[in-house]
Amino acid sequence: MNKISILSRSGLAALGALAVSPAHAAWTLNMNEGVTDLTSKVFGLHMLIFWICVVIGIGVFGAMLYSVIVHRKSRGFEASHFHESTVVEIAWTIVPFIILIAVAIPAAGTLLQIEDSSNPDMTIRVTGHQWLWEYDYVDSNVHFFSRLDRDSDQARQRNSGIDPNTVDNYLRNVDNPMVVPVDTKVRLLLSASDVIHSWWVPELGGKKDAIPGYINDMWFQANETGVYRGQCAELCGRGHAFMPIVVKVVSQSDYDNWVREQGGNPNADSDLATGQPGTNEADAQAQTSADESATAGDATEARTNDGSTNNEQAAEDSIVGTGEQDDQGGDNADSEAAEASPDRGSPQVPDPEEEDQSSSENSQDSEGQQDDSAAAEGEMSRDELMSQGEQVYGNLCAACHQPDGSGMPAAGFPAMKGSAVATGDINTHIGQILNGKGAMPPYKGTLDDTQIAAVVTYERNAFGNDTGDVVQPSQVAAQR
């Protein structure tokens, strides 16, 4: 018995000892202190409650250990017969209560600060999808999807033969990271299009769920530039482990450059937003984007309208907040775009031009990124389409339509094998994947042309469908 108490206490002590020493990459024992004021405070609370537990633990386990060693029959110890004491009972009810109050006060203070997302410097809409993240910079009209990078994605396949240790930041790397400026209060408005996800980058703060039909908000203000990594923290299906989050915190000027490269307008800082070349172009795009979002907004009204009053308030705050900044910058078109944005409920159809521009620029400024849209321009071979299509099918379609295409007729999911859609008119087939049908979600927001072309090609040739059709990304683009 005494051995366990020693074991457990030395375990706790080791945890405490390493808390103060620099963290070792592979043997990290303690929570990361993070790079915001609030993560430091949370870390402080974590250590406070930890040491309280250690002290109580030493007291309780120490008394127990002493008793186990001394008060044993084998030493001839005679049992006493006391069995109650009201004074003692009251004492050990009151004392813990007082300790708890001492912890609850700072905890409540920190909680109130964490939940105060008012007056943000910028707002980003984050939408979780199975299994990728969508980022929409409300103030600067930048919009992109962020998914697991290609290297990790290949290595993570079952029996891929690739050792995950050889992949940089295995499962913690994405094609398009979120980029934010340092020392800026960034507010995230979180929602989801399909199931519940949870956005968590430990160094930037705790997690918050992204829930379909809700708009949650959270905020952070990073004090140091750097790359911070996290991942989805709420079980969201078979790809749950494979939707990482990467946030690059950069200087304000680097951020402004990045926004311009993305074809957006860095209006977060009014000095830079005015009189820069490219502003007019950005305005024009903002206008288009606003028009589009009006339509998209209607289609998804049911989703966004039932958020709680608090959430609607949050969305309204965002409008007011950005509107004020825009007034300083004197840029009305942007303010329109910003107003339209919070009403968007589900993934947008990315503007093809914007997408092209942003992704080709991405590939210039960061290594190892895949440029799907650029590939979309060229013709693809049947083999390429089939292998990529099989992957897409396995990730998204197989859950309902089954890996062998047999579907689940009893549950209402039709078979792919010999299906009228998968063996009939190609455009109907593409259209159904773009727009969804019944329980099947639309994929136009989450899959690019190449992926849709690939999965359509795959479905038309796998499972014995053997239509021999090859669908090119351009055919998909034509139907968008």
Added chain:
Amino acid sequence: MSTVNPTDTHHDHHDHHHGPVTLADGVWPWMKRWIGTTNHKDLGTLYLIFSFVMLFIGGLMSLVIRAELFAPGIQFVDPGFYNEMITLHALVMIFGGVMPGFVGLANWMVPMMIGCSDLALPRVNNWGFWILPFAFTMLLGTLFLSGGGPASGWTMYPPLVMQTGNALPLMVFAIHLAGISSITGAINIVVTILNMRAPDMPLLKMPLFVWTWLITAYLLIAVMPVLAGAVTMILTDHFFGTTFFDAAGGGDPVLFQHIFWFFGHPEVYIMILPAFGIVSTIIPAFARKPLFGHDSMVYAVASIAFLSFIVWAHHMFTVGMPVSAELFFMFATMLIAVPTGVKVFNWVATMWRGSMTFETPMLFALGFVVLFTIGGFSGLMLALTPVDFQYHDSYFVVAHFHYVLVPGAIFSIIAAIYYWIPKWTGTMYNEKLGQFHFWWSAIWINVLFFPQHFLGLAGMPRRIPDYATQFTDFNVISSIGALMFFLGQFVFIYNMIMCMRRSGKKATGRVWEGARGLEWTVASPAPYHTFETPPKIDPRELA
């Protein structure tokens, strides 16, 4: 202690009119006896055997999980199947392992501890048990369906649960059946305790195991229907076009989480209060000293049960509740530490200046106190909302609830079996094997679960089949611990089978020198029927 009416203790193996049918009477009569039995001891045995089969199946599932997590990358199972494993591991362990385990102990011991002949509703008791094999055959059978078993986690959050295939209705019906079984068991226990106590046993003189079960039974009756309602709404959302939890139809996915955890948090205490009762019975017996603060223990258990109804939302701090709600649930959750602390302090005070010996039941009870307290500490840490935003849904939570459930609830069930099996079989277990079983389990359970605290603090989310490479080392350690802990349990099964085959030293009626309570006043093995007329109670047997 000849306080028992001698006619109660007669048992004659050759008298088929009064004694149980044995295998020697033929296979069919023997099967009919077990299928049709209304005897609380038979049903207790059935419940315990069922519980161990389920713990074994759930354990195998956990080995699949730990094998996949032994190294980064996907080696053995598809991520979808991994999700089925985590879902079924939890459902099987909770509804098939721990809960029936405690019901089995209550079946055996409650009538013997309060001096009545059987549970109040013996036929309901039979029915309550025999529902369970069907429920779990149905649940486990989903693994063989096209589309596989449920993969949404045991918490079944919509909208994800709506993506379950053919398994969904079967999972829902299995939960309904398990719930009906629990409710019938709970009603039976409440009615028995309130109406059938021996005349000299007032409520506050009842043994603490009976007290904790009385309160647990009320919790079960209160919350199992809530769970049944929640899963029924999932069923109608899926098949009949309702949109309780579908935002697109005006429903609310977070509503499900509120309903589920209104069941789920009391459920946590359903799985730990009887454990408190067991430990409060065993420690005084081996410290040869009465339980310190018996009445305050009762009040503490009652307070915990009350608080368990007003803390549910601490399981969902990250869904974006109003800050006032977050504050309330944080404060209420922290309050639970007070009565829980009282219990731990009382156990230590019971040991203090006792005359202790360390037989296997005592070792498991002491292991429970230490390791459950560690789980309690991490629970206190999790109660702080701002810090919970970091801990939530990480391996820190996995470590926390496994500390309270495995070396907590399951150690207590093991301790109870070692403590009472000489009374049940009339045969002492092998003490050397028992001691080995304890030390083996206590060491490997810590190797298994302690590193998971570090993983969670380093940022590893739960419910993932594959992880970033910096989490490798602790996962390797944890997986080794899991395999070794599992293997050690075969020693226990062997030891218990030996007892059931009457291979070992014969047990005396009292069995343990310091044991107090009515169950020790009858012969070992306990006669098939005990206390058919109420016993006259020696005050020394009362709490």
